[in-house]
Amino acid sequence: MTDNVSMTELQLATRNHGMPVEALHYPITPVGLHYLLIHYDIPVIDPAIWRLRLDGLVRKPIQYSLEELRRLSSTTRAVTMECAGNGRALLEPRPASQPWLLEAVGTGEWTGVPLATVLSEAGVAYGAVDVVFTGADRGIEGGTEQNYQRSLPAQQAMSTDAILAYELNGQPLPVQHGFPLRLVVPGWYGMTNVKWLNRITVLSEQFTGYQNEVAYRFRQDASETGEPVSRMVPRSLLIPPGIPDFFSRVRTLRAGICEVVGRAWSGFAPVVAIEVSVDGGRNWHEAELDESGTELGRWQRWHFVWNAMPGTYQLCCRATDGAGYRQPVTPEWNLGGYANNAVQQVPVTVTE
């Protein structure tokens, strides 16, 4: 790992929020512990004048006030959300962006209107290719002034279990999570879940906006077109046992039986196997999945009983999902630093 994190990266790290990894304890991440990546600034929105507009290739352009959305049938779902850049700062060389280690994750209980409901009210017309979601947040990226925008393929948008969420954990959506409305697409990386949403536009052609065409793509160099970043690859994390040193965060644990607890998720299929290593990934032992993962895109608890003898250890865990994807021990590099799901490494010293 290179040690020359720049002040530019640091000023992103100090304003964006990771989930302290011990918060894996909570099945639903408390508000204020869920990760946050704010591309530009948090906009100030007056809910009384805010509207959600649906336009473009629809039979009936339509707009909703927040009250009108709240009168539609609602749904509530626990969704694990992870930043596509989680793990970026563990890559070498480190791509220049928000320098996440492993903490860009959280699970929220989102309540809102199914996306399919409003798309069907507006009536997506024949020939729809992409559906663009526009947020109120505005900034400059890649030299271009823009509102944050992301698209989904029209078929995906219509058939998906996506939610237009106006509540998080039973409370009005916090400003930092997109008040008054946020798109939540279970299983997809965080950039999909457009915050401060105020417009949904159906296009008859492919969307060419910055976040789809330039930013979130798997590329080895800038000249490549690359594949789009979409669903979360499997990852597991464990709650570091013992107690930390304040500055180094290195852990000390008393010898004895230790229940190592963690959570695992994948956007492709539920996780079907977890293994634990105490020697940095050389030898692996089967751990116990406590939840079967009936809901795609929600993390699953697991545990492993470790008889910790005095010594120094490197704890790791790795998930395999039902689609056959498994976490690697060493990272795979790409230009944007996306989807690095190499296993977590937790150094622990066990004392008498």
Place this chain on the structure above:
Amino acid sequence: MTDNVSMTELQLATRNHGMPVEALHYPITPVGLHYLLIHYDIPVIDPAIWRLRLDGLVRKPIQYSLEELRRLSSTTRAVTMECAGNGRALLEPRPASQPWLLEAVGTGEWTGVPLATVLSEAGVAYGAVDVVFTGADRGIEGGTEQNYQRSLPAQQAMSTDAILAYELNGQPLPVQHGFPLRLVVPGWYGMTNVKWLNRITVLSEQFTGYQNEVAYRFRQDASETGEPVSRMVPRSLLIPPGIPDFFSRVRTLRAGICEVVGRAWSGFAPVVAIEVSVDGGRNWHEAELDESGTELGRWQRWHFVWNAMPGTYQLCCRATDGAGYRQPVTPEWNLGGYANNAVQQVPVTVTE
């Protein structure tokens, strides 16, 4: 500014939370945007078995359940809380600890029992010197395993307007802010406000714990005893105008009249004057304080009307408090990187 932030510093920056500076917009910081410094891990506490114990040099050792505390007369107060290390990463050389730039602040509306109530119920005995506050969070610091502990002088503890808070912004105290109980001392830096509080001990001698004797002291080198860090020195921050570039955070603003808005605070006395500079601190202009600051330890809104002409600018603001302290333009260094209240520098490009 040195650019070699270490991975050790980065792993603190990614788990601790700064307040994105545009959240200065809110007089009361929403939960989840208030800054957070977690020394060790967030402990998991069962409120049903949790107790607050008062012991040591008291006439009647006493303990309270959370329900018993909630039955006592409560008080609510907006308190601005700032980490003593705010501004640390702008020092050169940079002290090795949590690398805050300027975002380690927030204002919460705290509800709880006055500290004076429970001290008077227990009856502080003659000869009391210090009162020690112990949290449930445990870790290693300076080579010593410890629970987080801080003391106040007994006179200070008895006469202060400190609160034992069980609510923040009208909600049960979030786990990350010290659930179920936190000490809140208006005007003092964050380290005073012990989270996950479970014990208050009155001593007949001076407390010699790590956080009082070693960590939070103004020193030029480790051999010095140094003065203790206590109250917040004055600081003002402004909401960066215009829109940001995602990576560099550099601001672009359209020419015209721009209302620059910010907040200012001091733990010594209310802020009495704010000045703004658009040239990095060479020339200063008087800004308007919108709040008189009747409550010590609560930030005050201010604004400045700027006729922004095309060009490049360096926006700064500086506060002077009623005790006569004023923010410096250049930092004053100390070993721990505490209380660096040198003025904020916000580069802005104004376009036609």
